[in-house]
Amino acid sequence: MKALTLKAPGGLNNILVSDIADPGEPGPGEIRVGIGASSLNFHDLLVANGSIPTEDGRILMSDGGGTVEAIGEGVTEFKVGDSVVSCFFPQWPAGSADASVGTFANTPGDGINGMAAQFVVRHQNAFTLAPKGWTHAESATITTAGLTAWRALVVDGKVKPGDTILTLGTGGVSIAVIQIANMLGAKVIITSSSDEKLERAKKLGASEGVNYRTYAQWSDKVLELTDGKGADHVIELGGPGTLEQSIHAVRVGGHISLIGVLTGRSGEVPTALLMAKQARLQGLVVGSRRNQQDYVAALEANQIHPLIDKTFAMEELAAAFEHQTSGSHFGKICVEW
Numbered sequence: 001m002k003a004l005t006l007k008a009p010g011g012l013n014n015i016l017v018s019d020i021a022d023p024g025e026p027g028p029g030e031i032r033v034g035i036g037a038s039s040l041n042f043h044d045l046l047v048a049n050g051s052i053p054t055e056d057g058r059i060l061m062s063d064g065g066g067t068v069e070a071i072g073e074g075v076t077e078f079k080v081g082d083s084v085v086s087c088f089f090p091q092w093p094a095g096s097a098d099a100s101v102g103t104f105a106n107t108p109g110d111g112i113n114g115m116a117a118q119f120v121v122r123h124q125n126a127f128t129l130a131p132k133g134w135t136h137a138e139s140a141t142i143t144t145a146g147l148t149a150w151r152a153l154v155v156d157g158k159v160k161p162g163d164t165i166l167t168l169g170t171g172g173v174s175i176a177v178i179q180i181a182n183m184l185g186a187k188v189i190i191t192s193s194s195d196e197k198l199e200r201a202k203k204l205g206a207s208e209g210v211n212y213r214t215y216a217q218w219s220d221k222v223l224e225l226t227d228g229k230g231a232d233h234v235i236e237l238g239g240p241g242t243l244e245q246s247i248h249a250v251r252v253g254g255h256i257s258l259i260g261v262l263t264g265r266s267g268e269v270p271t272a273l274l275m276a277k278q279a280r281l282q283g284l285v286v287g288s289r290r291n292q293q294d295y296v297a298a299l300e301a302n303q304i305h306p307l308i309d310k311t312f313a314m315e316e317l318a319a320a321f322e323h324q325t326s327g328s329h330f331g332k333i334c335v336e337w
Contacts, residue, residue, distance in 0.1 A: 002337070003059045004116035004317050010050025012318040015060065023121040026072035032121045033084060035066040036136030037311075037336035038114075039172070040324050041144040042262065047110050048321055054110055060317070061335075062088055062108045064115025065130055065139030075124050083130040085139040085296075086115050087289050088147070090126035094290035101285070115140075116317070118337065128292050131299045137334040141306040142295065144286055145172030145332060149235070150295040151287035152257035153180050157233045161185030164207075166222055166231035166249055168238050170197045172332040173259065175307050177235050178205050183302050189225055191218055197330055204307070219249035230254060230277075240267020250279045258283040307331035 001022050007014040026032045038061040046052040048060060064086040068078050078084065086108060089101045105111035108126075130139035153159045163186040167174040170192050178201060181188045187207040192198050198209030208225050212218040223230055230251035236243060237260030247270060250256055256279055274281060287295075299305075309329040312320040314337035324333050 001118040002314065003118070004061065004314060006048060006054065006056075006058050006060055008056035009053065010048060012048060012321055014050075015048060015318050017315050018057075020059075020117070023119055026070055026075075026121050028073040029075060029123055030072040030121055031068050031075055031078055031084075031124050031127065032070040032119060033064070033066040033127065034069050034119055035064045035115050035117055037065050037140045037334055038116050039063045039137070039140040039143070039145070040320055040333040040335070041172070042260065042324075043104075043144065044109060045321055045324060048317075052104075052110065058109070059113035059115075059117050060109050061114040061116040062086070062110065063140040063143035064108070064120070065134075065136035065142075066120075067136075069119070071124075077124055078127070078129070083132075083134065083136070083139065084127040085130040085142050085292075086122075087126055087128060087292060088143050088286040089288065090123065092288045093125060094288050097288075116314070116335070125289060128289060128296060131296050134305065137308060137311055137336050138306050140334060141172060141176075141308070141332045142292065142299075146176045146299075146306065147287045147292050147295055148259055148284070149173050149176035149180055150298070151284055151291055152235055152259065153177065153184070153186075153233065154294075154298075155287060155291055156257060156282055156284060157255050159184050159186050159233060163187070163232040164189065164226055165233045165235065166246070167191075167235040168242060168246070168260075169262075170194075170201055170330050171237070172306075173235065173237060175201075175204065175331045179304050179306075180298075181205070183298060183304070189222055189231060200330055217245070219245035222249040226251070233257070235259060238262050240264045243267065244270045244273065247273050247277055247279060247281075250277055252277055252279070254279045256281045309333055311336055313337065
């Protein structure tokens with residue numbers, strides 16, 4: 001079968017379309033899935049370009065949507081023909097995170113082989129059912145970006161109708177934030193360097209847009225838009241380069257979900273400002289299998305589909321990552337085969 005593998009030490013020119021052994025039939029508790037698509041995330045890019053080292057020959061990509069082809073003994077949750085989507089932390093069924101999810105040792109496409117293959121055989125806990133009627137590419141957007149937004153707003157943030165959410169950028173997480181906020185009756189302020197993208201975000205349901213090139217101190221504009229109060233929830237996707245302004249933009253007693261590292265993987269935290277705001281700064285990485293099942297149920301109930309910017313063929317994964325790094329995308333980037 002074909003799979004997308006990474007030759008050590010990484011780099012987009014070291015992504016290979018490889019012929020590897022078929023994984024065979026599922027054992028007890030396992031399912032065999034024909035994978036049809038994956039979606040790109042910043043974490044996948046860091047693995048692919050060598051920033052996060054992994055094993056030579058690692059099969060890439062954490063996200064995968066596909067169809068169950070066979071089930072092993074004892075599997076009751078799935079049947080042949082079910083559409084399914086992979087889990088980022090297959091070892092995290094529900095509840096609070098523990099030490100087992102403190103690293104990416106069991107994350108597909110990083111610590112273990114990923115979903116960029118024609119077929120995989122995994123324990124049934126490595127998947128959930130996908131929303132009914134979704135394509136495999138649409139389903140693949142759930143695993144990382146969609147579930148991250150769901151956990152930040154619903155599981156951790158406890159967003160209420162009328163709350164104001166600030167989200168940074170117009171990638172997959174931020175677009176999912178708009179959609180989830182619309183479900184919950186919350187307002188969204190979104191940032192971008194493109195007025196065109198901000199207008200597209202408003203058409204999707206964002207209340208306001210702030211161009212951070214026009215307003216270098218964009219946090220002041222957020223305060224202005226909220227009558228000086230600040231946002232109830234901030235989806236912090238930039239990291240150290242944007243964190244100080246996010247703290248400035250949050251209301252007193254508000255919630256900041258620290259998700260992204262687009263501006264770097266380490267930096268200073270303005271502790272005095274954070275204390276003055278009495279805000280909760282919570283780091284998070286995706287969510288549990290139970291969280292994913294709840295998110296799928298909400299998507300089905302609200303008949304919401306993800307926004308896919310562009311879809312590439314399997315052999316075009318390197319070009320897909322280049323499209324991602326260009327920052328020109330609006331929504332999710334997928335590969336399918």
